[in-house]
Amino acid sequence: MSTGYEAVIGIECHVELKTATKMFCGCANVFGGEPNTKVCPVCLGMPGALPVPNEAALEAIVTTGLAFGSEIPAFSKFDRKNYFYPDMPKDYQISQYDTPLTQGGTVTYWLEDGTHKSCRLTRIHLEEDTGKSSHAGSEDGRIAGSSYTLIDFNRAGVPLMECVSEPDLRSAQEAVAFLEALRRTLLTLGVSDVKMEEGSLRCDANVSVRPIGATEYGTKTEIKNMNSFRSVERAIESEIERQIETLTSGGRIVQETRGWDEFNGVTHSMRSKEEAHDYRYFPDPDLVPLAIPREDVARMKAALPELPWRRYERYTAEYGLGSKQATQLLDNLALASYYDRVVACGGNPQRASNFVLGDLSRLANEHGVAVADSKVSPEHLSELVALVESKMVNSKIAKELLERAWEGGGSPAAIVASEGLAQTSDPAAIERFVDEVLAANGTVVADYKAGKENVLGFLVGQVMKASRGKADPALVNELVKKKLST
Amino acid sequence: MDELIERSGAHIAAEVNTGRASASEVVDATLSHVDAVEPAIGAYLTVLHDAARAHAARVDERVRAGERLALAGVPIAVKDNMCLTASRTTCGSKILEHWIAPYTATAVARLLDAGAIPIGKANCDEFAMGSSCENSALGVTRNPYDPSRVPGGSSGGSAAAVAAYEAAIGLGSDTGGSIREPGAFCNLIGFKPTYGRVSRYGLIAFASSLDQIGPLSRTVEDAALAYDAMCGFDPMDATSLDRTPEPTADALREDLRGVRVGIVREFDTKALGTDLDAVYAKAYRDLEALGAEIVEVSLPTAAYGLATYYLIAPAECSSNLARFDGVRYGLRVDGGDVRAMYDATRAAGFGPEVKRRILIGTYALSSGYYDAYYVRAQKARTLIARDFEAAFAGCDLIACPAASCAAFPFAAKSDPYSMYLMDYYTIPMSLAGLPALSVPCGWVTPEGGEFPMPIGLQLCAPLFGERQLLGAAHAYERATQHALARKPLPAQVRA
Numbered sequence: 001m002s003t004g005y006e007a008v009i010g011i012e013c014h015v016e017l018k019t020a021t022k023m024f025c026g027c028a029n030v031f032g033g034e035p036n037t038k039v040c041p042v043c044l045g046m047p048g049a050l051p052v053p054n055e056a057a058l059e060a061i062v063t064t065g066l067a068f069g070s071e072i073p074a075f076s077k078f079d080r081k082n083y084f085y086p087d088m089p090k091d092y093q094i095s096q097y098d099t100p101l102t103q104g105g106t107v108t109y110w111l112e113d114g115t116h117k118s119c120r121l122t123r124i125h126l127e128e129d130t131g132k133s134s135h136a137g138s139e140d141g142r143i144a145g146s147s148y149t150l151i152d153f154n155r156a157g158v159p160l161m162e163c164v165s166e167p168d169l170r171s172a173q174e175a176v177a178f179l180e181a182l183r184r185t186l187l188t189l190g191v192s193d194v195k196m197e198e199g200s201l202r203c204d205a206n207v208s209v210r211p212i213g214a215t216e217y218g219t220k221t222e223i224k225n226m227n228s229f230r231s232v233e234r235a236i237e238s239e240i241e242r243q244i245e246t247l248t249s250g251g252r253i254v255q256e257t258r259g260w261d262e263f264n265g266v267t268h269s270m271r272s273k274e275e276a277h278d279y280r281y282f283p284d285p286d287l288v289p290l291a292i293p294r295e296d297v298a299r300m301k302a303a304l305p306e307l308p309w310r311r312y313e314r315y316t317a318e319y320g321l322g323s324k325q326a327t328q329l330l331d332n333l334a335l336a337s338y339y340d341r342v343v344a345c346g347g348n349p350q351r352a353s354n355f356v357l358g359d360l361s362r363l364a365n366e367h368g369v370a371v372a373d374s375k376v377s378p379e380h381l382s383e384l385v386a387l388v389e390s391k392m393v394n395s396k397i398a399k400e401l402l403e404r405a406w407e408g409g410g411s412p413a414a415i416v417a418s419e420g421l422a423q424t425s426d427p428a429a430i431e432r433f434v435d436e437v438l439a440a441n442g443t444v445v446a447d448y449k450a451g452k453e454n455v456l457g458f459l460v461g462q463v464m465k466a467s468r469g470k471a472d473p474a475l476v477n478e479l480v481k482k483k484l485s486t
Numbered sequence: 487m488d489e490l491i492e493r494s495g496a497h498i499a500a501e502v503n504t505g506r507a508s509a510s511e512v513v514d515a516t517l518s519h520v521d522a523v524e525p526a527i528g529a530y531l532t533v534l535h536d537a538a539r540a541h542a543a544r545v546d547e548r549v550r551a552g553e554r555l556a557l558a559g560v561p562i563a564v565k566d567n568m569c570l571t572a573s574r575t576t577c578g579s580k581i582l583e584h585w586i587a588p589y590t591a592t593a594v595a596r597l598l599d600a601g602a603i604p605i606g607k608a609n610c611d612e613f614a615m616g617s618s619c620e621n622s623a624l625g626v627t628r629n630p631y632d633p634s635r636v637p638g639g640s641s642g643g644s645a646a647a648v649a650a651y652e653a654a655i656g657l658g659s660d661t662g663g664s665i666r667e668p669g670a671f672c673n674l675i676g677f678k679p680t681y682g683r684v685s686r687y688g689l690i691a692f693a694s695s696l697d698q699i700g701p702l703s704r705t706v707e708d709a710a711l712a713y714d715a716m717c718g719f720d721p722m723d724a725t726s727l728d729r730t731p732e733p734t735a736d737a738l739r740e741d742l743r744g745v746r747v748g749i750v751r752e753f754d755t756k757a758l759g760t761d762l763d764a765v766y767a768k769a770y771r772d773l774e775a776l777g778a779e780i781v782e783v784s785l786p787t788a789a790y791g792l793a794t795y796y797l798i799a800p801a802e803c804s805s806n807l808a809r810f811d812g813v814r815y816g817l818r819v820d821g822g823d824v825r826a827m828y829d830a831t832r833a834a835g836f837g838p839e840v841k842r843r844i845l846i847g848t849y850a851l852s853s854g855y856y857d858a859y860y861v862r863a864q865k866a867r868t869l870i871a872r873d874f875e876a877a878f879a880g881c882d883l884i885a886c887p888a889a890s891c892a893a894f895p896f897a898a899k900s901d902p903y904s905m906y907l908m909d910y911y912t913i914p915m916s917l918a919g920l921p922a923l924s925v926p927c928g929w930v931t932p933e934g935g936e937f938p939m940p941i942g943l944q945l946c947a948p949l950f951g952e953r954q955l956l957g958a959a960h961a962y963e964r965a966t967q968h969a970l971a972r973k974p975l976p977a978q979v980r981a
Contacts, residue, residue, distance in 0.1 A: 041589050045809045047582065047690040048569045048591060052724045080805050082851070086824055091808030149824075151813070280851035282860060285694035285802050287724050 003248065005209045007240045008217055009175050010167035011119075013182070013203035014160050015192045016129060017060045023128045023159035024051030024094065031198050035152035043157035045089030050286050053078070057159035058101065059300060060191040061126045062292060064161065065102025066301045067185055068121055076101050077289040078126075082280040087131035087151045095162075097281040100125035101292070107165070108309040109181035111173065114316065114323030116309075119178050120166040131156040155199075161192070167206065167217065172236035175205060176229050180331075184308040187333050196228050205236050208253070209243045218243070219253040223267055225260045235260035239267050311336070319349035328357055334372045335361070345382035352385050359399060363406050376405045383413040392422050394473055425472045427479065433466045434479045448484055456480065487515035495560040495654035495708040499601065502549060502559035509549070509559030513542040513603050516561040520605060520652045528627045529637075529647035530606035531566050532574045541603045548601070555601030556715050563647035563656040566607040567614055568594050568699070569688040573604075577690050578612045578622035581810045581817045581835030591688020592723065593657065593699045593716040600715040605653050608643030612837045613807065614664055614692040616640050617908040620896065621839045629671060630974035632937045635893040638668030645672040645702050650974050655712045656702035661692050662795050663889075663912025665700045666924040670888035670942020673926050673969050674702050675959065677709045680949050681919035682727035684713075685720030691806040693799035694725070696916050704969065706925065706960040710734040713952065729950075737953035738960035743777035745958055748881030751784045753911065758890055762941060765928035766887060769943045769966075772927075773885060776961055783877035783884065787869045791914040792906060794870065797850050797863035798917075803840075804847030810835060842902065871918040878948045883958055887911045888924035888942030892932050915946050922946035925959045926968040938972065 022029050025042035041049040062072055079097035100123040108118045132155050137147030163182065169175045183194045183201065194201045208220035223239055226232045238260075243253055258267040283289075306314075308330050315326035329336040335356060342352045356371065360381065364371045384401055387393045393401065393416060401412040401421075409415060416422050424430055437459060438445055448455050456477075463476045490498060490507060501507040520533055538561075545559055564570060567577045569587035576582045590598075598604065611621035619627045619642030627642045629635040630650040637646040641658030645668035648656040658665035660678035669676015677700045684699040691697060701712035718731040747770075755766040774780050812818035812831030819830035836844070850859040877884060889908055899905040915922040924942035931938045943962070947955035963969065 048688040050687050050723050086813045092805050278853045
C-alpha cells in the first residue's frame with residue numbers, strides 16, 4: 001500500500017461473558033439449546049418483571065479492565081438504550097452510556113515477527129445481549145423475501161462486554177493481532193469463551209485513511225458483519241483499499257456503516273450517519289447506581305493471573321523461545337499451562353517446548369485427545385526432557401518412550417531403568433560394538449578405505465543396531481571414523 | 487356473614503383465625519355481594535370467583551392445621567396492573583386486554599401467603615395514568631358515595647371495591663398520588679410507603695422511579711396490617727430497600743403528644759374554597775387537640791412538583807411501555823411488515839392519555855432536549871427532596887390536603903391539565919420518595935352535588951417514617967371518626 005496514505009483503525013467488540021446465569025435474571029447462560037427454553041419473565045421482558053444485576057458479570061468487566069490497566073471509576077450506572085427491535089424483549093437495551101465500568105487502559109499485542117505494539121482502550125462497559133431472529137421462507141435466510149420470523153430468546157439477557165479501542169491501529173494485521181491479544185487475555189481471565197463462530201465475540205471496525213504525516217483523521221466508516229479473524233483482516237484491507245481508491249480518484253468518503261460481504265470480498269453501504277438512531281439514553285430507573293468498593297477492586301487486582309504478554313515475555317526473554325513458539329503455546333491455554341508444569345518439574349524450557357509443540361501435539365492430533373487429557377503427565381514429559389538433556393537417551397529412544405507414555409506406559413525414567421535403555425556413552429563399551437561391526441564388514445571397510453566415504457553411515461547404523469539403539473550416536477560416529485583412519 | 491364483610495380486615499382475620507368464621511364463608515359472602523353491586527359500581531375488571539374460593543379453601547386448611555395468619559380470609563382487591571398467576575392482568579388497556587400473567591407480583595404473593603383472598607382485579611386508569619379511573623379502556627368505575635362521580639385514580643377500582651365492601655383491603659399503586667387521591671375520594675385510608683419499601687416486582691411499570699405499591703383500607707389498622715405483610719426486601723427488585731422491615735402494627739397511637747406537625751406555608755387551603763378550607767382548618771385544630779404541636783414549614787420548590795413530575799414520569803413511561811409492541815404478548819394488529827405492525831398495534835392498543843405521555847416522554851429524552859428537560863427535571867426533583875429534608879428538621883410530620891377537591895362528576899376534567907392538577911399536593915412527596923397517606927377528615931357537598939362527599943387529609947413522614955405516619959393517622963382516625971359518619975349509598979351497595 002505505497003500510496004502515500006496510512007490507515008487509522010479502531011475496534012469495537014462485543015464479548016459474551018461466561019457467567020453461570022444471565023445478566024439480570026437467574027436463567028442459565030449457555031450457548032444453544034431448544035429455542036426459548038432458557039427464559040423467564042425478566043429476560044422475556046414480561047410486563048412487571050425487573051432486572052437485578054449479576055455481580056459475577058460486573059466482576060468480570062472490572063477484572064478485564066484491571067488486566068488492561070484501565071481506571072475503575074468509583075461510580076457507574078446502567079442506562080437504557082431505546083430502540084425498537086423484535087428480538088430485543090423490552091425494546092430497550094440495558095447498557096452503559098456515559099459512566100462505563102472501566103475507562104482507558106492499554107492492550108499490549110505483538111506481531112508475528114515479535115514486534116510489540118500497544119493500543120489504548122477507550123472504555124469497557126457492560127450490557128445485555130438480544131435474542132436471535134431466524135427469518136423463514138426466504139432463500140438465503142435474510143429478512144428480504146421471508147414470510148415470517150422466528151425469535152429465540154435464549155440469548156436475550158446474556159451479559160455482554162463492549163470494549164472500544166482508540167484509533168491506534170494502522171493496518172489490518174495490527175487489528176487482528178490486537179483482537180488476538182484481547183482474546184488471549186479474556187481466555188486467561190476465564191471471563192469468556194471468545195468464540196467468533198458461536199458469536200461470543202463479535203466485532204466492528206472503524207476505518208479511515210489519511211495522507212501519511214497528516215495529524216487530522218479522515219472520515220471514518222464502520223464495518224460490520226465480520227465473523228472470523230480472517231474476515232476482519234480481509235474486510236479492513238478491502239475497505240482501506242476502497243477508501244484510498246475513492247480519494248485518489250477525487251472522490252469523498254461518506255461517514256456510514258458498511259457491511260462486509262464475505263462471498264464477494266467487498267464492503268457495501270448499510271446506512272448513512274443521517275439514518276442513525278436517537279437512542280434516548282437515560283439512567284435505568286429500575287437499577288440503582290453502582291458503587292464499586294475500592295477494596296473489591298484491590299482484591300480483584302491482586303487475584304489477576306499472569307497475563308498473556310507477561311507470559312510471552314517469560315517464554316521469549318526468560319526461556320529463549322522464538323516468537324512463533326511462544327505464540328503457538330499462548331494460543332492454546334491448556335497446552336501452555338501443561339507446558340508450564342513441565343518446566344516447573346525441571347524440564348529444559350526449549351526442549352520441553354519442542355516436545356510439547358512437536359511430537360506430543362502430533363500424537364494428540366492423531367488421537368484427537370487434548371495433551372492435557374493424555375496419559376503423558378507433565379512429570380513424565382519432564383523426565384523425558386531430562387533424559388534427553390543428560391544424553392541418557394537419544395532422540396530415537398526418546399520418541400519411543402513418549403509413544404509408550406502416551407499408550408499408558410508410565411514414567412519414561414522407570415522404563416529406561418528397568419529395560420536398560422540408557423544411552424551408552426561408555427567409550428569402552430561402544431568400542432567393543434565398533435570392533436565387532438568392523439570385523440564383520442571387511443568389504444565395506446575396504447570400500448571406505450578406497451575412498452567411498454559414504455559407507456560411513458551404514459557402518460554407524462550397524463553399530464547403533466548392535467547396541468540396540470542405546471549407543472550415543474555422536475560417540476559412535478567419532479569412534480568409527482577414528483578406527484577406520486588407523 | 488353480610489355484617490362481617492363490612493368489618494375491618496383485622497376483625498375478619500381474627501374471626502377466621504379463631505374458627506368463628508371460615509375463609510370460605512367470608513369469600514362466598516363477599517362474592518355474592520360483589521355480584522350484586524358490581525353492575526352499579528364496576529370496581530372490578532375480573533372477578534376471580536374460582537381462584538378466590540380455591541384460595542379460601544387453602545386458608546381454611548392452614549388455619550385448621552394450626553397456622554395463625556395475619557390476613558386469614560381477608561378479601562382483597564388487586565389493582566389490575568399487578569400480576570397474579572393465571573389471572574387476566576390488563577392495566578386497564580386494550581393492549582393487554584387478554585393477557586394472562588405467567589407469574590405473581592411479590593407484594594401480591596406476600597399478602598396471599600399471609601392468608602388474604604384475591605376477590606378480583608380492580609379497574610384503574612390505563613397503565614395507572616390518570617386521577618379518575620376514566621382513562622380505563624375497559625370499564626367505568628363509580629364512586630360508591632355518589633354514582634355520578636368518579637372514584638379517583640388511578641387506583642379507583644381498588645378504592646371503590648373497598649368503599650363498597652367488595653373487599654376489606656385494596657392494593658393500589660401510587661406514582662404521583664394514585665393511592666392517596668382515590669383514598670380521599672372514597673372515604674378510605676390510602677397509604678403510599680417510602681419508595682423501595684414494597685417490592686415492585688410484578689407491578690407493571692408506569693414510572694419506575696416513582697411507582698410504589700400500598701394499601702387502601704377502611705381503617706388505619708388494616709393499612710398497617712397489609713403493609714406489614716408485604717413490605718421488606720425482595721431480591722427480585724434491585725430498587726427494593728435492603729433494610730430490616732419495621733412493622734407498624736404495634737406503632738398505632740391514641741394521641742399525638744410530642745409530635746410536631748408541619749403545616750406547609752405554600753399550600754394555602756383558602757384557594758380550595760370556603761368549605762374545604764374549613765375542613766382542613768378543623769383538621770389541623772384536631773391534630774393540635776390530640777397533643778400535636780403545630781408548626782409552619784416551607785416547601786418553596788413544591789410548586790414545581792407538577793412540572794417536574796410531568797417530565798420524569800412520561801420519560802420513564804415512554805421507555806417502560808415500549809415493550810408493548812405486539813411481538814411477544816398482548817394485542818397484535820398486523821401490518822405489512824414489522825414496523826407497520828408496531829404502529830398499528832400501538833395505535834389501536836393505547837388510549838389518548840397513554841399516547842400523550844409516551845410522546846411527551848419521548849420528546850423529553852430526545853437528543854438535544856434531554857439536558858433541557860430530563861436533566862433539569864432531575865435537578866428540580868433533588869431540590870424538592872431537599873426542601874422536605876429541611877422542613878423535617880423542624881417537624882415530625884407534614885399535614886396538608888390530599889386533593890384539591892372532593893370527587894368530581896364524570897367528564898368534569900376533560901382538559902388533561904386540569905386533571906394533572908388533581909395531584910398537586912401528592913406529587914411532591916412522590917418525587918421525594920416519602921411515605922404519605924390520606925385519612926378521612928370531613929365531608930363536603932360539592933357545588934351542584936347531591937350527596938356529601940369525603941375529604942382526605944394527607945399526612946407525610948420523613949423517609950422510612952411509616953411507624954410515625956401510621957401511628958399518627960391512627961390517633962387522628964380514632965379521635966375524629968370521620969369515616970364512620972356515612973356509609974356508601976345503599977342503593978349502590980345493596981342493589
